[in-house]
Amino acid sequence: xxxxxxxxxxxxxxxxxxxxxxxxxxxxxxxxxxxxxxxxxxxxxxxxxxxxxxxxxxxxxxxxxxxxxxxxxxxxxxxxxxxxxxxxxxxxxxxxxxxxxxxxxxxxxxxxxxxxxxxxxxxxxxxxxxxxxxxxxxxxxxxxxxxxxxxxxxxxxxxxxxxxxxxxxxxxxxxxxxxxxxxxxxxxxxxxxxxxxxxxxxxxxxxxxxxxxxxxxxxxxxxxxxxxxxxxxxxxxxxxxxxxxxxxxxxxxxxxxxxxxxxxxxxxxxxxxxxxxxxxxxxxxxxxxxxxxxxxxxxxxxxxxxxxxxxxxxxxxxxxxxxxxxxxxxxxxxxxxxxxxx
Amino acid sequence: xxxxxxxxxxxxxxxxxxxxxxxxxxxxxxxxxxxxxxxxxxxxxxxxxxxxxxxxxxxxxxxxxxxxxxxxxxxxxxxxxxxxxxxxxxxxxxxxxxxxxxxxxxxxxxxxxxxxxxxxxxxxxxxxxxxxxxxxxxxxxxxxxxxxxxxxxxxxxxxxxxxxxxxxxxxxxxxxxxxxxxxxxxxxxxxxxxxxxxxxxxxxxxxxxxxxxxxxxxxxxxxxxxxxxxxxxxxxxxxxxxxxxxxxxxxxxxxxxxxxxxxxxxxxxxxxxxxxxxxxxxxxxxxxxxxxxxxxxxxxxxxxxxxxxxxxxxxxxxxxxxxxxxxxxxxxxxxxxxxxxx
DNA sequence: GTGAAAGCGCTAACAA
DNA sequence: TTGTTAGCGCTTTCAC
Numbered sequence: 001x002x003x004x005x006x007x008x009x010x011x012x013x014x015x016x017x018x019x020x021x022x023x024x025x026x027x028x029x030x031x032x033x034x035x036x037x038x039x040x041x042x043x044x045x046x047x048x049x050x051x052x053x054x055x056x057x058x059x060x061x062x063x064x065x066x067x068x069x070x071x072x073x074x075x076x077x078x079x080x081x082x083x084x085x086x087x088x089x090x091x092x093x094x095x096x097x098x099x100x101x102x103x104x105x106x107x108x109x110x111x112x113x114x115x116x117x118x119x120x121x122x123x124x125x126x127x128x129x130x131x132x133x134x135x136x137x138x139x140x141x142x143x144x145x146x147x148x149x150x151x152x153x154x155x156x157x158x159x160x161x162x163x164x165x166x167x168x169x170x171x172x173x174x175x176x177x178x179x180x181x182x183x184x185x186x187x188x189x190x191x192x193x194x195x196x197x198x199x200x201x202x203x204x205x206x207x208x209x210x211x212x213x214x215x216x217x218x219x220x221x222x223x224x225x226x227x228x229x230x231x232x233x234x235x236x237x238x239x240x241x242x243x244x245x246x247x248x249x250x251x252x253x254x255x256x257x258x259x260x261x262x263x264x265x266x267x268x269x270x271x272x273x274x275x276x277x278x279x280x281x282x283x284x285x286x287x288x289x290x291x292x293x294x295x296x297x298x299x300x301x302x303x304x305x306x307x308x309x310x311x312x313x314x315x316x317x318x319x320x321x322x323x324x325x326x327x328x329x330x331x332x333x334x335x336x337x338x339x340x341x342x
Numbered sequence: 343x344x345x346x347x348x349x350x351x352x353x354x355x356x357x358x359x360x361x362x363x364x365x366x367x368x369x370x371x372x373x374x375x376x377x378x379x380x381x382x383x384x385x386x387x388x389x390x391x392x393x394x395x396x397x398x399x400x401x402x403x404x405x406x407x408x409x410x411x412x413x414x415x416x417x418x419x420x421x422x423x424x425x426x427x428x429x430x431x432x433x434x435x436x437x438x439x440x441x442x443x444x445x446x447x448x449x450x451x452x453x454x455x456x457x458x459x460x461x462x463x464x465x466x467x468x469x470x471x472x473x474x475x476x477x478x479x480x481x482x483x484x485x486x487x488x489x490x491x492x493x494x495x496x497x498x499x500x501x502x503x504x505x506x507x508x509x510x511x512x513x514x515x516x517x518x519x520x521x522x523x524x525x526x527x528x529x530x531x532x533x534x535x536x537x538x539x540x541x542x543x544x545x546x547x548x549x550x551x552x553x554x555x556x557x558x559x560x561x562x563x564x565x566x567x568x569x570x571x572x573x574x575x576x577x578x579x580x581x582x583x584x585x586x587x588x589x590x591x592x593x594x595x596x597x598x599x600x601x602x603x604x605x606x607x608x609x610x611x612x613x614x615x616x617x618x619x620x621x622x623x624x625x626x627x628x629x630x631x632x633x634x635x636x637x638x639x640x641x642x643x644x645x646x647x648x649x650x651x652x653x654x655x656x657x658x659x660x661x662x663x664x665x666x667x668x669x670x671x672x673x674x675x676x677x678x679x680x681x682x683x684x
Numbered sequence: 685g686t687g688a689a690a691g692c693g694c695t696a697a698c699a700a
Numbered sequence: 701t702t703g704t705t706a707g708c709g710c711t712t713t714c715a716c
Contacts, residue, residue: 001456001480003710004709013686013687014686014687014688015687015710016686017687019711019712020685020686023711028685028686029685032685032686046456046479047709047710048456048708048710049452049455049456050392050395050401050456050708050710051396051456051692051709051711052709052710054693054694054710054711055710056692056710056711056712059392060457069420069421072414072417074417075411075412075414075416075417076412078411079438082438083438091435091437091452091457092436093403093434094424094436095424095433096421106428110433112388113390114343114388114390114391114392137343137388138343279621282565282594284598284601343693345694346693346694347693347694356702356703356704357693357694357695357703358696358702358703358704359703360694361695362702369701369702370701389693392692393692393693393708394693394694395694396695396708396709397693397694397695397696397707397708398708399695456709
């Protein structure tokens with residue numbers, strides 16, 4: 001391994017100067033810079049990032065804690081996050097927790113042991129206390145897309161207005177003349193997505209619908225779970241004409257269930273999702289959904305973490321990214337004429 | 343930050359002993375272990391992984407180079423890889439290259455600068471030379487799912503028999519009585535997937551089909567590209583009754599194209615994919631496909647990289663993982679009776 | 685503008 | 701069984 005010392009020797013300077021050439025070339029005489037660069041090239045020198053991290057007191061690594069990257073939302077998020085991190089010279093560690101607190105804790109231990117200098121936590125079964133501990137050890141902790149009613153009092157949080165997202169879906173469906181609604185509420189991790197539901201329910205009420213017009217059913221963040229939940233829901237409430245799912249995967253499962261029950265989407269049943277994953281527009285019928293600014297949230301979270309890392313500061317602010325947006329596609333339509341069913 | 347020295351002081355031993363307690367407790371008197379562990383607990387000590395890496399000469403990080411994690415194959419791969427790595431105390435860095443040689447090179451530079459002690463390269467536009475350079479710097483380089491005809495002479499490679507995979511598809515389709523075939527060949531990165539196609543074509547020939555019975559069209563590893571390619575293909579060759587796509591995403595795009603052209607799958611057109619991503623069985627009609635042992639390849643690649651890292655050895659062997667397997671679902675069926683079309 | 689020197693926190697001989 | 705002693709390769713004051 002070629003070290004900085006060898007480069008120094010060859011360029012007839014000391015290590016300090018080589019180090020400066022690499023990081024503040026303007027502080028070094030141009031000719032010296034030239035000589036050092038030449039030596040670096042000739043020797044094929046690459047700075048040892050581990051040594052650098054040790055000397056500087058921080059690594060160029062950020063960790064991303066998520067429950068399971070196989071959920072299609074995450075790859076989209078990771079892609080954007082990685083790009084932002086790379087732009088700023090950082091690397092991304094993917095930490096799949098499988099929603100297992102033991103795994104999550106193990107990761108936190110390592111990260112607290114200076115594996116990464118910052119960490120984006122997308123969800124977790126852990127209490128806020130354990131995360132605060134890590135933050136107190138000097139790691140930049142950023143909560144991302146947290147859905148608790150009460151945002152953290154000690155950790156910064158990047159999120160979007162989930163209630164508004166739910167409301168968008170409700171207004172759309174209500175505007176199409178629907179009267180009997182079903183809601184599929186996911187609970188991938190970090191508890192049920194109740195804020196999304198609340199936003200939906202509240203907007204329904206605002207549009208004059210009674211509480212009885214909405215039937216809620218709980219599920220998990222998967223296509224299969226959305227399918228099962230919808231089968232049960234439509235069995236119990238065959239008169240439903242509109243379903244809101246708190247995420248797209250469940251919405252797609254709902255459409256498949258409808259198809260299997262002989263219901264046409266959107267003629268017999270309208271379905272609206274939430275997230276706008278890539279599959280949403282690829283699926284047939286294309287899913288009407290509320291788009292979350294995924295890439296923007298990812299980039300913002302990384303940027304915030306890096307600000308904290310590099311500024312050595314901490315914050316507990318709440319950052320709410322751009323509002324969600326309704327994307328109307330093929331899965332929603334006017335409520336079927338009421339004559340068709342009792 | 344609590345350091346090893348502070349733990350040592352508190353436990354009234356030296357750093358060397360604390361270090362031993364952590365890594366070879368059997369070499370330390372039980373009571374001392376007790377005392378040290380108590381100190382660790384009381385102080386909330388976490389070993390600094392950066393310092394450890396510097397002292398040991400290697401990090402506990404592995405890099406995974408892939409073109410774009412948004413392609414659904416990769417998250418499935420990453421999930422398995424991360425699990426295997428975690429089991430052995432390593433962490434996974436996700437490196438999205440976007441098939442951009444500049445990005446790939448930048449990552450390699452950093453990795454060569456001891457960012458990671460091993461690297462799994464899934465595909466790349468780079469020549470083997472640049473990878474060999476990295477390997478020569480002491481990084482464990484493992485090629486994974488390489489599809490070149492000539493496997494590397496200097497780097498180990500974990501892969502599967504892509505030709506056999508293609509052949510499986512051909513045999514299935516031929517057995518169903520099809521006579522006019524189309525093939526969608528992807529080229530996500532690392533060049534076109536010609537081995538898959540060759541296996542398919544050769545098996546077709548072996549079953550007595552002439553060369554003219556197969557029409558090949560090139561596309562990219564995406565649903566949209568599979569859609570477009572199929573539109574073009576069916577326009578030029580309306581008599582096709584079977585399509586083989588070298589990956590599932592394109593196969594699904596093909597099914598959508600068929601639907602838009604008024605062709606029913608599998609009644610009018612059979613479609614078979616390759617990979618068996620999760621979406622393959624979730625989609626309707628469920629896709630018949632050749633399953634690749636994704637998780638197994640991932641785990642094997644990680645394991646091999648770690649063997650090299652920990653053993654300090656290198657190898658140039660070719661590891662061929664379990665054979666692919668045909669998964670028959672709903673997208674393939676008997677060739678339509680020949681009377682229906684000229 | 686450049687060099688000398690003291691670490692960063694841990695590991696790994698080798699001694700004791 | 702435990703301690704001593706050098707580093708690992710780089711950064712970073714502080715002199716010169």
